Amino acid sequence: MKHIDRRSFLKNSLLTTAALSLPGGLAVTPAAAASAAPAGSAQATGLVDTNVNLFSWPFRKLKYSDTKSLVAKLKKHRVVEAWAGSFEALLHKDMDGVNARLAAECRTNGGGLLIPFGSVNLAWPDWEEDVRRCQEVHKMPGIRIYPGYQPFDLDHPDMERLVRMTAERGLILQVVFGMEDPRVHHPQITVGRVSSAPLIAALKNTPNARVQLLHFSGSVRGEDLNQLMKETSAVMDISRLEGNGAVGRMIGSAPGMTAGRAPVERVLFGSHAPYFPLETAILKLIESPLDAKQLQAIMQGNARRLLPRA
């Protein structure tokens, strides 16, 4: 790392502009970047956000809880498709009602951008019927579960069956590993840490399952992430990746790194909006030193492989 004094730091800053992404993967010169329309160039890669939720977070009125305002926000930041779950799925018991409202909302107010991901709750009876309805009635391409808030863990006896069912039906299964820092939970909420170990076992038994872990970063020592990457084909989103250069460190592209913890093909853009600011997730892509190919994969390519454009 070269030494920077403040004068040259500022001088260079003012002369330097962010480079544009180009199909060829080359960084452009500052001059070329400056000539590009700062409000956005038409050919810039759109984002597929694999992790948003609609409706009301139970503990706070979120800024973008209204679907139309969320869609406007997503569009403003060049999100071209968002996989939407429902905050209602956390605590509601009538899951079909939850899923029907989600599907209708995506249809009515989704601006052609929201893809509904319904939910089933393994602790509630008749969940298999909800899987069927999600696919056959609500035409959803996937299911999102929220263990912990939904009163079951991944060691639930039906977990393997859910993985198998979604695989057989060609559905994507998204498993949410957290919604909120446990230190600031409402005192009445006791949601424990979700362990991925039983999921890994289930995935090994159903290798063709298409599973994405949301808001997951692995344990501190990282054995679970290693195991997921080595022994399953599960993918993950970036919403829980934290620390400077976290996305780059995850895929091994940070300065000085020779290897990452997950191959770039297994990492998808996910913002956790509207609970998290959308800006945070996009800034992670800017902050981490990622080349054009890596960006294309994370922003859209990996998601499209999991779910081709509707």
Added chain:
Amino acid sequence: MDARKFYLNPSAYGMPTRDELVAMRIWDSHYHGFQSSPQPIKQHQETMYYVERMGIERVIAFDVGGTWQRPLVDTDFETQKWEILVKDQDRGVSGIIPIEPSYPEKSLAKMEKWIRHGPCIGIKYSGGNEAGVSCNHPNNDPIIKLAVELNAVIYIHTWLKVGGTPPRSGGGNSPGESSPMDVARLAQRYPGVSLICGHSGGDWELGVRAIRPFKNVVLEFAGSDPHSGAVDHAVRELGADRIVWGGHGPSRSFATELGKVLDADLTNADRMKIFGGNYRRLAAPIFRKKGLKIVL
């Protein structure tokens, strides 16, 4: 005040008048007039004031031939209850008897006495027992078989009380207290036998989905708080033909239980099914077998 005298006109408040309630032919499949009182006969007589006032056509008393806490032990009032059931049969009082699946033989004997040779029209699974035997246990097989033979109505108390560590639905149930999932398993074993899943499991969103696949199970939703939308949900998932009404008086108000149905967006025909038509269909065979008059 006379039971039929009102100083408030219900129709001015968007509610059915007494005459309209009467026209709905309401059968209360969950009547506790004889329950939990040192003077059950007096309590029954007092409760009948409200039965009359609210235009209920018939009540089905649950607490006959013992109590729900001790179903197989006669109280000092059983003779009087028997006489009331015989005397008031034509005036809208019927009864079903609590049984105890921990003691199938004794339960069978009680059914012989009170149903085959007595005034009662069905059995009730109570809210638990010391042995912890729920309605899904094999002990129930002879009970269900005899109930079928007698054309007896089968009512099963169910709840899903939250409790345990970690808390889960049903984790707070009493020993032997059945859940809708227990009813579902029993129904799967006896697909040709009609069963009533009582109280809707308390937690109706879960209870309804637990029994949904089993067409021989109907839902009754008395004895829990009135939640707006509950009956709409049940009708959507089960259809209007699989719901029966209970009043749970005097410990629950008829206002509570009627309100659940009036809240729902139903046709008058569907409302009548829920208020009584569906139950009458269940009970018709035993009414006819006993030579009792019944108009469906």
Added chain:
Amino acid sequence: MTPREFFINPADYGLPTRDELVAYRIWDTHFHGFYGSQTPLEQYTRNNFYVERMGIERSISLEIGGTLDAPLVPSPHDDAIRAILEKDKDRLSGITPIDPGFPDESCAKMDKWIRNGPCIGIKYVGGNKSGITCSHPNNDAIIRRAAELNATIYIHTWLKVGGMPRLPGRDNNPGESTPMDVAKLAQRFPNVPMICGHSGGDWELGARAIRPYKNVSLEFAGSDPHSGSVDYAIKELGVDRVVWGGHGPSRSYATELGKVLDADISRADRMKIFGGNFRKMAAAIFRQKNLKIEV
């Protein structure tokens, strides 16, 4: 890849370019470049890649002299870090952690590192063995000395939910201050500016706890980014009472910048939060130490 090389144009995604970030004049009041590593100097150097990439103008390191875990025990890296502070003084400042369990020793440390050293302020860390929070009378001597030195005062606060019955703050470490502790301290020293760090973690509660005390500013780094949090803080406190922290490298600048960019505020207000407010607070000690500062 160099820190200034990008394959994505932030403007295409509705976000400020690096030049625009630079123009915001971002001062990171919560910099952990030397923290939590066996090799803090290496970590600092490595993290400079991101400091430069994200256009941060100045970082205020919180662990100068000792460590956050043992504020009064000299660290083997103290001399080297002091040299870096001198070398990089045009983009790096430092504040020194104190321990209110030991007020005399803390004051002595302030004399060494602030009066006679390179530091510009003090930091209350996230707990201590004596269980003394910032509202304890022990702190009076420390605050008086800080005021005398024009030192900035940064107080780590959290409201971790826990205990029985569960309530916010009941899972705090011994000696870990809450925003309510800061409020009590602020009431005793109404003319001494202080920073309520981390917004108490639980910002809806933290902002309200300090609201009546105009001498308290809020800093909200080191917790998850919640959409709407900065809007809320401004509504309750006014934009002049909010300062920015990056909390890197353990938190991402993306996380912390995103909190401010999420807020519906004018560019002028954004500049106040990103640096202007802290510069106003630190101007006195910068000038006292003959350090250049453009507020």
